[in-house]
Amino acid sequence: MxxxxxxxxxxxxxxxxxxxxxxxxxxxxxxxxxxxxxxxxxxxxxMPAARMETANNSALPYVPTYSGKFAMGNPAHSRMVLNLIKDYETNLFSMSDAFADTAIVFFPDGTTVRGIEALTGAFKQMRTSEPDMTINISAVVPMRSTDRMEDWVLVWGNSGGTTNRLEFHHIWRINKDGKIDFLRLYQGKAAQQ
Incomplete structure (x- = not known):
């Protein structure tokens, strides 16, 4: 042997x-x-299925559970999302028709809200607690998952008043009808400069 x-x-x-x-x-x-x-x-x-090749043929240490295949998306989706954020900042809430009836929002505290009326109410309640709100956008990126055929908009920025600034990251999904049906909000304290 x-x-x-x-x-x-x-x-x-x-x-x-x-x-x-x-x-x-x-x-x-x-x-x-x-x-x-x-x-x-x-x-x-x-090659085991647990490895995924990147554009330069180097293996990634993890396989993304949702998708690892993205391309630049539709800039009109970014415009819609930024208009919704401006709508929130100015406390107008005039664009609730941009959300699908089945929209779901995951807030940073773990709260989940479903449906246009519930999410509009939740956003209005949040907005009244911050009367001197300003929002700064650092980046906005429209993305398309080419294997799942879904459109997303990613937004980074900060918000709040003069003393309680928060950094945020939003993940917005736009459905086939051009409406937002999924939103996940992340936030954390702004770094001290």
């Missing part, structure tokens, strides 16, 4: 050495090139 293992290891190292030598020396041996391609293809096919 030990002899068989030794022979297999020796054959494997000899085959690897020939392939490496052929690649390093720029050899034009077509057989060696085909063996190299076949090994690479076999290794790629044998």
């Amino acid at each position: 030990k002899q068989l293992l030794f022979v297999l290891l020796a054959a494997a190292s000899l085959g690897t050495g020939t392939t490496v030598y052929s690649q390093q020396s720029g050899g034009t041996n077509p057989v060696a090139k085909e063996k190299t391609k076949a090994k690479a293809k076999g290794a790629k096919e044998a």
Whole structure:
């Protein structure tokens, strides 16, 4: 058994050495090139599902549970989301029709609200508790998940009054009808400058 293992290891190292030598020396041996391609293809096919390749062919240590395939999305979605944030900042709430009837919002404190009336009421209640609210937007990015065919808008910024500034991150999903049907809000204390 030990002899068989030794022979297999020796054959494997000899085959690897020939392939490496052929690649390093720029050899034009077509057989060696085909063996190299076949090994690479076999290794790629044998790659566990837990690894995902990036654009530069380096494996990620985690596979995203939702999606790892995003492209730039529709800028009109960013405009709609920013108009909703401005609507909140100015305390108007004139754009509730931008939300789908089935909209769901996850607030930073763990509260979940479903439906337009409930989420409008929750936003109005939050807004009345902060009369001197100002919002600054650091970044807004429209995204499209190309494997799930869903549109998202990601927003980073800060909000609050003069003494209680909070950093925030929002994740907005826009459904096929162009309405927001999912919103997750994250926030934390602003870093001391």
